[in-house]
Amino acid sequence: KMCSMILNDCYGQNLDVDPVVIFSMGSKTCGLSRHYKSEMTIQFVEVVPTKPLKKLTQEQIDKLLCNIYDMDAWMKALPPDAFEIHGIVGVNLVDVTKEETLSRLRQHLLKKDALTSRENIEYIQSLLRDYFQLPDLRFGIMAMDYPVNKDRNDNRYGIQHCLIDRWQDCRLADENHQSIYAKAARFGHNVLLENMEWVKAPTQAEKTLMKKGFKSYLVAPLKGKEDRIIGLMEIGAERPFAINSFTELQLHDLMALFHTALERSREETDNRIEAIMRDQFTAIHPSVQWRFIDAAFDIMSQQQKGIINPATPDIAFESVYPMYAQADIVNSSITRNHAIQQDFIKNLQLLEEVLSVANEKLDYPLLEQYLLETRQKLTELEQNLDTSDEHQLMDYILLEVHPVLEEVVRQNAILMEAYRNYTG
Structure with a gap:
């Protein structure tokens, strides 16, 4: 506040600086706190130079205003012993507790x-x-x-x-x-x-x-x-x-x-419980879903306690006689995930080939970026495939890479053969 006054009164600036300062006061008797905003009145204050003013160009002043927290620069430009502040400062505290x-x-x-x-x-x-x-x-x-x-x-x-x-x-x-x-x-x-x-x-x-x-x-x-x-x-x-x-x-x-x-x-x-259910169980009939939700909640509770590999609770329905039958193929989820993983690996390998050809023949920054990302995703995919990875990979291929690749091929016929090999 005082620095802005010096710049206004001595260097012809027109700065309106009114920093908001909140004071918090606690009561020892009731334990409650109240908060007050200070409103400062400086109309009865003037700046009196005690030494010849240091010359400051507008460029130097602008640099100070761009670095308001650089106290060394401010002290060097406006030495405290070069100015005196005369007058009365009025401070009004406004209750802003709410x-x-x-x-x-x-x-x-x-x-x-x-x-x-x-x-x-x-x-x-x-x-x-x-x-x-x-x-x-x-x-x-x-x-x-x-x-x-x-x-x-x-x-x-x-x-x-x-x-x-x-x-x-x-x-x-x-x-x-x-x-x-x-x-x-x-x-x-x-x-x-x-x-x-x-x-x-x-x-x-x-x-x-x-x-x-x-x-x-x-x-x-x-x-x-x-x-x-x-x-x-x-x-x-x-x-x-x-x-x-x-x-x-x-x-x-x-x-x-x-x-x-x-x-x-x-x-x-x-969302966490749904993710656990997708990871731990196969397709669940709505009539018994509540029991699997409870099991997923139990797993989540174990995870929150820091258990790295929580045990899956046994799920059984005693004295229940179903009126219909439903078959469940053993290890069907594992087989499905493996098939999806291999399909994505093949897709990314073909995508890597066409991006590599395009990157060699064209000077297009996005192609190099997508080539590096595709190689990284391919490396990660060869190690593991999570349920959430399916949607991310589909969005990456269909929504990010394909639109750019199709536009590049449309403008550069030399890539048509490589693109056809990719799309089959």
Whole structure:
């Protein structure tokens, strides 16, 4: 700021520099933090040179402005002992607690494990306490499907941070169909209890919450695609009316962040489980798919614990008599993968030949790049072929190389014979 003042007052520049500085102040009594943005007033300040001004050309000034963090260059161009600052600087601190907390929350929820680890949940809880200025606020979030999907195990998402311990599997049970959890899921909107002692017919859920010391509570449904319920979010406090209608209004600005974070986390888990199923099992009939999903979840859990070669759980259906039969060829997946691998190897070898001929006869940078990439992919393919490699290789050949190769051949007839040998 002071350097810009010197350039403006002494070197005829017209710089408008107003850096944003955020001050965070924590309270030792309640543990909450507040954030303030400084607004500096310098209209009563003047720069007084104490020595003859050092001559600076516009080019030198422009170089300084292009390297604002090069302190040595700035100190050399504008020596501190050559200037004095006279006057009064006014600083006004503006409370930006909500804006700063919202920014930190948005940044945190972009992380992959933002909703899975207990440490991250506690960090989100601390941010929400600052946002609502409630030191006793508690935060919980859980992944779930409503209507209940019997083929989907909600626990597999690793997002079961419920404020009632061991309540994940019974919050929507028949005996709790009038609880705040069931109402939030069934009606798809927030359920607010400003004073839990006013509940006339509390279910076991409300009774348990009151035993844990909660006096005000709010449960909000989290929705995904097609407006389906994919989870519940809850906040509670130990004082009546601490969570109230104004809290609900403020929460509205945050809900989109939690919707997106939960949906992204669920999709990442679903993709991992699907990849495990493709790798470990053959084609699965939809009627028994749920059992294989549970097995894939067990494998994923072992991988998350650091087990390099997790054991595949035994899958059996006792006392089940199928009304139809389905044959499964032994080692069919291995045979299929080997056949696909050999087919890709042959294709890449032919592609390497035509690219090599084209690269020798033409000066075309992309041809050399594709030739090197094809050789690298061929080397990797000869060692192993993963399920995900099929789509990548197809996209590389059909969408990247072929369009360029066809255009080059069209413009250079000398490559036609080599291209025909490749296409067969």
